[in-house]
Amino acid sequence: xxxxxxxxxxxxxxxxxxxxxxxxxxxxxxxxxxxxxxxxxxxxxxxxxxxxxxxxxxxxxxxxxxxxxxxxxxxxxxxxxxxxxxxxxxxxxxxxxxxxxxxxxxxxxxxxxxxxxxxxxxxxxxxxxxxxxxxxxxxxxxxxxxxxxxxxxxxxxxxxxxxxxxxxxxxxxxxxxxxxxxxxxxxxxxxxxxxxxxxxxxxxxxxxxx
Numbered sequence: 001x002x003x004x005x006x007x008x009x010x011x012x013x014x015x016x017x018x019x020x021x022x023x024x025x026x027x028x029x030x031x032x033x034x035x036x037x038x039x040x041x042x043x044x045x046x047x048x049x050x051x052x053x054x055x056x057x058x059x060x061x062x063x064x065x066x067x068x069x070x071x072x073x074x075x076x077x078x079x080x081x082x083x084x085x086x087x088x089x090x091x092x093x094x095x096x097x098x099x100x101x102x103x104x105x106x107x108x109x110x111x112x113x114x115x116x117x118x119x120x121x122x123x124x125x126x127x128x129x130x131x132x133x134x135x136x137x138x139x140x141x142x143x144x145x146x147x148x149x150x151x152x153x154x155x156x157x158x159x160x161x162x163x164x165x166x167x168x169x170x171x172x173x174x175x176x177x178x179x180x181x182x183x184x185x186x187x188x189x190x191x192x193x194x195x196x197x198x199x200x201x202x203x204x205x206x207x208x209x210x
Contacts, residue, residue: 010046011111018112019044019052019149020103021194022125023187025078027064028071031127035064037080038183039095039129042191043106044118050202052195058102059184061089065135078181093136103142115142120164120190122148151190154197164189171196 010018021042028034039062043055064070064082075082082089090098103115119125126148133141155167168175168189173196179185 009111010044010052013046013050014112014116016113017116017144018103018107018110018114019118019194020106020115020143021054021118021187021191022122022129023119023183023190024125024128025080025181025183026074026128027080027082028069028074029124030069031124031131033069034074035068035070035082036062036092036095036128036132037064037078037082037089038062039099040183040187041099041102042187043102044191044195045106045110050206051199054188054191054195055106056102057184057188058098059187060095060098061087062095063089063091065092065132092132093138096132096136096138100138100140100142107142114144116144116147116149118149118151118190118194120151120167120186120193122150149194151193151197155193158197158200164193168193 021044023040024036025038026034026036038060040059042057044052045055046052070082107113107115117126117129129143130145151167152162155161155170159167159170161167161170164186165175165177165180171193173192175189
């Protein structure tokens with residue numbers, strides 16, 4: 001492999017970390033007591049020119065864990081009916097196993113040693129993910145326990161925006177308000193935003209060195 005391709009490997013770009021975009025929808029704001037209801041994830045890949053793009057996708061509806069709290073205001077906001085039969089929801093442990101399998105496979109393929117969660121205000125998503133992992137006694141968590149990449153912060157720097165919809169639009173991408181607040185849609189738009197900002201920096205940095 002030539003030097004250019006070595007420099008453009010994602011394992012080298014992020015110090016061995018593999019960015020994984022995560023979005024969750026929940027039954028409230030307390031990760032310890034409130035239900036995890038939707039989980040979406042997208043892997044990030046890099047081409048030979050050093051540009052990021054979206055990889056594999058995972059989107060699952062999740063059953064409220066036993067004894068989970070469900071806030072009416074949160075359900076009204078997301079429009080989720082946790083017990084609707086057509087949700088085809090899976091148990092938390094099943095959802096986490098599928099997530100770990102996808103993430104671990106992507107890490108092996110790209111030579112990374114650890115995953116790092118990418119999210120828009122990711123403290124919330126990581127909190128619910130970590131709580132579910134602890135609740136289900138999952139072992140070999142591939143994600144860094146507290147570090148994240150925050151697209152809200154990146155968007156504030158790149159575009160002067162922090163709200164997801166406005167950040168996406170400032171990046172020249174489409175955002176459908178009617179699709180917002182589903183984990184799958186917000187995750188995909190966050191992934192597109194993350195790739196756009198990092199790719200923009202890559203081009204600017206490359207041109208500055210020319």
